Each structure stands twice: as C-alpha cells, then as structure tokens.
Amino acid sequence: MSECHYIVCLREGAWQHTNRGTTSAPFTSREAAIEAAIGEARASGDPDAEVIVQESATSAATVWRSRQKEQSGS
Template sequence: MSESHFLVYLRNGSWQHSNRGTTSAPFSSRETAIEAAIEEARQSGDASAEVIVQDSETSTETVWRSGSDKA
C-alpha cells in the first residue's frame, strides 16, 4: 500500500474517503465517493497516490493508482 492512499469506506450509512487524517463525507454512493477520491488523488500530484476501497473490515481493493489508466 502506498504511503499516500485515499481510503474509501462505508461508515454510519454513508460513504466517505480519508487521506492523511482528513475525511471527506458524506457521499450518497460508493461510486461517487470513489470518483471524489480519485479526483483528490490526481490533484495531490503525488506520483505514488492510490485509491483503495474497503468494503468490509477485511476486504480491500485498489481501484486507482497514480499514472495508471485504471479508474
């Protein structure tokens, strides 16, 4: 996992994302939260930024990496 990761997760019935102690919320859907996290990761300019979705306490998936076409 990158040191600069944006973690997307469901909490208290709404989707949110966090990065380095800053949380952005609420988002009405998983997809909206992912899109917002990707946009913030792109704007960060960090070449090692990643967006990771946590669907449960033990399941994570990297959905975007800086410099990749995956979105």
C-alpha cells in the same frame, strides 16, 4: 511506497474517503466517493497516489493508481 492512500469506505450508513487523517463525507454512493477520491488523488500530484475501497474489515481493493493511469496514457 507512497503514503498517499485515499481509503473509500461505508461508515455509519454514509460513504466517505479519508487521507492522512482528513475525512471527506458524506457521499450519496460508493461511486461518488470513489470519483471524489480519485479527483483528490490526481490533484495531490503524488506519482504513487492510490485509491483503495474497503468493503469490510477484512476486504480491500485498489481501484486507481496514479502510475497506472499515466502508463495507460489517459
């Protein structure tokens, strides 16, 4: 399993994404934070990179995987 996870979350009223201890913020919307995280995940070159949105302390969902993207041909 890859350690290349980009976690998108709302913290202190601002959307952000984190990866390996580095935080990118603030973003004006959830969608903007997701798009930026996907861009960084693609640029990482890690074939197992993932973007995960954390909606709450107990709810998270994977919204993008690099392998999934490659398989779809996009």
